[in-house]
Amino acid sequence: MPTRVAIAGATGYAGGELARLVLRHPEARLVAAVARSHQGEPLRAAQPHLHTAPDSLVVSREVGDAEVVFTALPAGEAAKQAGVWLGEGRTVIDIGSDFRLRDPALYERWYGYAHPAPELLKEAVYGLTELTRDRVRRARLIANPGCYPTAALLALAPALKARLVTEDLIVDAKSGVSGAGHTVDEAFLYGSIDESVRPYGVPKHRHTPEIAQEAALLLGAQPRLTFTPHLVPMTRGLIATCYAPLRSGKTAKDVAETYAREYSEEPFVRVVGTYPATKATLGSNWCLVHAIVDESTSRLVVFAVLDNLVKGAAGSALQNFNARFGYPETMGLEALPLWP
Ligand SMILES: NC(=O)c1ccc[n+]([C@@H]2O[C@H](COP(=O)([O-])OP(=O)(O)OC[C@H]3O[C@@H](n4cnc5c(N)ncnc54)[C@H](OP(=O)(O)O)[C@@H]3O)[C@@H](O)[C@H]2O)c1
Structure with missing residues (x-):
C-alpha cells in the first residue's frame, strides 16, 4: 500500500x-x-x-x-x-x-x-x-x-568535516525569484527584478544561523560566517560560492580527493570538473559541486548549484x-x- x-x-x-x-x-x-x-x-x-x-x-x-x-x-x-x-x-x-x-x-x-x-x-x-x-x-x-543552507553546506561539508579549512567562512549566494514564494511584493515585480541583481538580508538573513549551526557541527567549532544572498533575474536556480582559508599544509590534492570521496556514493550530489551552471539542475534533485584552490591566496573556493524548488x-x-x-x-x- x-x-x-x-x-x-x-x-x-x-x-x-x-x-x-x-x-x-x-x-x-x-x-x-x-x-x-x-x-x-x-x-x-x-x-x-x-x-x-x-x-x-x-x-x-x-x-x-x-x-x-x-x-x-x-x-x-x-x-x-x-x-x-x-x-x-x-x-x-x-x-x-x-x-x-x-x-x-x-x-x-x-x-x-x-x-x-x-x-x-x-x-x-x-x-x-x-x-x-x-x-x-x-x-x-x-x-x-x-535552499541557501542546502547549497552552502553541500559545498562546504567535505572541507569542514576533513578540517581542510579554518572557521572563516564566506558564502556569497544568488537565487531566482521563486525563492521568495508567490507572495506579491513590489520588490519582486517583473519590472523590479528584470535585468537587475541586488543583495539583500545582509548581515541578518534568516539562513545565517542555520548555516552557522550546521557548519559548527561539521567543523567542531563555531564558524565566523559572512552570508550574502542576492536576487537574480531568473525564476528558479540557486548558486552558492563559498570561500574559506585552507589550513596550513593542506593542498589542492587533498581538496580534490576529499570531495571525490565524500560524494562518490551520493545519488544527488555530483562533483564536477568545471564551473557549474544553475540551469544544469533545473527541475531535478541534483546539486552540482566544484571545488578549486586559489594557490595565490591559499583559499578554497567551492561552487554549488541547485534548483531551489527541488x-x-x-x-x-x-x-x-x-x-x-x-x-x-x-x-x-x-x-x-x-x-x-
Ligand atoms: N520557495 C522556495 O524556493 C523555498 C525553498 C525552501 C524552503 N521554502 C520554504 O517553504 C515554505 C513555503 O514557501 P513558498 O515559497 O512555497 O511560499 P508560498 O508560495 O508563499 O506558499 C505558501 C503556502 O502556505 C499557505 N499559507 C500561507 N499562509 C498560511 C497560513 N497562515 N496558514 C496556513 N497556510 C498558509 C499558502 O496558501 P494560502 O495563502 O492559500 O493559505 C501557500 O499554499 C516557506 O517556509 C519557505 O521558507 C521555500
Missing part, C-alpha cells in the same frame, strides 16, 4: 512543486492538499501545471487520513500545528524553517517571534539527507534545510520521505534536469 501524504501549503510554490513530485511517486498517494485559499476547488485550479491531478484532489483545511504531513507554510505556521499531527501518530516533514534551529532563542533573534512549540526543537532532525540520513530514518519530525525544497523533502519510509532515496526523483 502506498504511504498516504498530505501537503499543507499545497497552493504555494514549494507545495506545488512537491505535489508535482508526489503525484508520480509510485509509493506515495497524495490524499490532502491543504491551504486557506481555493477551498473546495480542485488543486489544479491553483496549480495550473498539475492539470493531470484527479478532480477528487480538492483544496481543503484538513489533512484527512494522511500518515505524513509535509508542511510548506510561512515561517511560524507549521510549528502551530505540528504537535497535533505528531500526537495523532503522523510524521511531519517541514519544508519551512520552523524546526531547523536547535535553540529557541534564535527564533526570537532572527525571525522576530517566540517559537510556538520550543519543546519540539529537541526531537526535530535536520534533514540534509546526505549528512543526516541515519537520523532521518528514525525521525518523527524532519526539518528540511533551507533540491532546495520539495525534492529534498521527498528524498527525506524516501529515507524515512525505507524507499530507495531516488524514488520519484529520477527526472533529469531541463536544458536549455
